[in-house]
Amino acid sequence: MARRGLYLVAIALGCISFGWGNHIAWKKARWESLLARASELGNRNTQRRSQLAAIRQVEAATFVEYVQQCRELEPLLDDVERTLHEAHEIYDAMDELGLEPSVRETMTLMRKVANVEAEILALLRQEVFHANKLSALPPREQDAYYTAIIEPIRREQERLANEELSMLREAERRGIKLPSDVSEQLK
DSSP: OHHHHHHHHHHHHHHHHHHHHHHHHHHHHHHHHHHHHHHHHHHHHHHHHHHHHHHHHSOOSSHHHHHHHHHHHHHHHHHHHHHHHHHHHHHHHHHHHOOOHHHHHHHHHHHHHHHHHHHHHHHHHHHHHHHHHHHHSOHHHHHHHIIIIIHHHHHHHHHHHHHHHHHHHHHHHTTOOOOHHHHHHTO
């Protein structure tokens, strides 16, 4: 009887050990899947940032050209918004898996960066909205509208972009490991 009890304990421990091993393997596979997805999103976000910058770098000589630039931004903004949403889903899933302290620090930073990017995105959408309103105004009112409404939005975008850059440079200075696509942006 004692021997039978010993066998049952051994079998139970084996099952627990096997189940724990499967859990660890599943967690590792899930982590690798999330990292691959995050890398893909990072690459896509880098492409979109480059496209946005290329559109914004062209100096619009007229309000008509400016409005056209803003309209070109809209589909990119939709894609950036989807990317930010997916990034938050990945961060949530990583949190559920449990993070080591060094990874937690990076994830906290990336969430902050994503939040700043979401603010910039919202401002870009406001700018596009107001650019469309600008195009409907009589020419004599456009300059005043641009100065009073759109310029403050653009200044806030610039302030937030500088804040994001400062946040990332400070993190890099402190030795926080940044994703490769983010590190490339700092160069």
